[in-house]
Amino acid sequence: MMEVVTVPPFESFYEEHRDAVFGLLARRLGRGRAEDAFQETFIRALRAYPRLEHGRHLRAWVLTIAERIAIDEYRKPNNTSAHEHMEFGLEAPPEPEAAYAELADLTDRLPPTERAAVVLRYGYDLPYDQIGRALGSSEEAARQAASSGVRRLRREGAQ
Amino acid sequence: MNTVSPELDRRFRDAAAATGLLDVAYDLVDSPVGTLLVAVSERGLCKISFDPDDRLEPLARAYGTRILRTAKPVDPVRRQLDEYFEGERHDFELPLDLTVSGFYAQVLDELARVPYGETTTYGALAARTGHPKAARAIGTVMHNNPVPIVLPCHRVIGSTGSLTGYGGGLEAKRFLLELERGATLFQVESPSR
Numbered sequence: 544m545m546e547v548v549t550v551p552p553f554e555s556f557y558e559e560h561r562d563a564v565f566g567l568l569a570r571r572l573g574r575g576r577a578e579d580a581f582q583e584t585f586i587r588a589l590r591a592y593p594r595l596e597h598g599r600h601l602r603a604w605v606l607t608i609a610e611r612i613a614i615d616e617y618r619k620p621n622n623t624s625a626h627e628h629m630e631f632g633l634e635a636p637p638e639p640e641a642a643y644a645e646l647a648d649l650t651d652r653l654p655p656t657e658r659a660a661v662v663l664r665y666g667y668d669l670p671y672d673q674i675g676r677a678l679g680s681s682e683e684a685a686r687q688a689a690s691s692g693v694r695r696l697r698r699e700g701a702q
Numbered sequence: 703m704n705t706v707s708p709e710l711d712r713r714f715r716d717a718a719a720a721t722g723l724l725d726v727a728y729d730l731v732d733s734p735v736g737t738l739l740v741a742v743s744e745r746g747l748c749k750i751s752f753d754p755d756d757r758l759e760p761l762a763r764a765y766g767t768r769i770l771r772t773a774k775p776v777d778p779v780r781r782q783l784d785e786y787f788e789g790e791r792h793d794f795e796l797p798l799d800l801t802v803s804g805f806y807a808q809v810l811d812e813l814a815r816v817p818y819g820e821t822t823t824y825g826a827l828a829a830r831t832g833h834p835k836a837a838r839a840i841g842t843v844m845h846n847n848p849v850p851i852v853l854p855c856h857r858v859i860g861s862t863g864s865l866t867g868y869g870g871g872l873e874a875k876r877f878l879l880e881l882e883r884g885a886t887l888f889q890v891e892s893p894s895r
Contacts, residue, residue: 550762552758552769553767553768553769553770554758555758562704565704565706570704574704578713582717586714586721589718589721589724589768590723592767593766593768
């Protein structure tokens with residue numbers, strides 16, 4: 544039996560995860576662009592919050608939203624984040640969770656969708672249907688993105 | 703370190719309030735009787751607590767989980783409380799959004815009618831709700847008053863004139879009663895009124 548974890552008041556959730564979210568976005572987008580993405584992440588979380596059925600994996604959930612927003616930013620035609628990312632990628636990983644931080648470094652060079660799928664699957668143990676929803680695609684697409692990400696990492700690791 | 707700056711934090715909180723998605727917005731309000739936690743919904747005032755670190759979970763259960771500390775929605779309450787503590791406001795004009803019903807709601811209704819600068823007793827309030835023997839139950843309702851100061855449970859005292867008790871402490875109760883008495887005296891003595 545899984546223990547029932549109630550959804551905490553949004554204030555507690557926000558206080559607990561805001562630095563992790565901002566850290567992730569700053570690594571992806573640079574501090575400047577991370578600010579807007581940060582706001583958007585938590586507004587989206589606020590919108591979806593009443594639909595949460597329990598309070599488990601909230602860190603993974605909100606980082607999934609942040610990943611999705613970072614990917615959208617990457618895809619914008621005139622984005623300069625690749626350049627900023629180089630600059631800010633040099634900072635120490637701000638992630639307090641070791642598994643995630645390690646994966647974040649390892650997967651730095653993966654295409655954004657594969658990277659998100661790998662991190663969420665293996666860093667946070669999120670099921671593929673949730674990852675799919677978070678990435679705006681399907682369970683199957685999430686599974687494929689994660690496995691091609693892993694294949695790519697293996698290839699690069701073998702070189 | 704990539705931590706959220708106070709500016710960004712404030713911007714997000716303002717933006718969240720502007721979306722209209724919050725079930726409850728709350729903030730801390732300084733007052734002469736200590737720092738108050740004040741919570742409002744879109745419909746009105748939900749809670750005033752003398753404990754600024756009061757838990758948010760009961761509010762979440764009653765109003766929904768989307769609770770966030772943000773200043774702006776609380777500003778009208780803050781303003782009226784400031785005016786009250788300056789002796790300039792005798793009646794609050796704030797919509798209330800309380801999750802009470804039955805006897806509890808009836809008692810709070812009667813409580814709201816006790817005028818500024820006056821006191822009543824638990825027994826008298828019990829009589830006015832049609833339950834003259836319920837003085838003790840009245841005490842319980844006062845103790846659980848969700849919006850003290852605005853609903854003036856400080857104006858309810860023991861039949862011997864003793865202050866009995868108060869959620870914010872007896873000092874606070876005495877302060878509020880003296881504030882109201884002082885303002886009343888000032889009114890009577892002032893030749894311009």
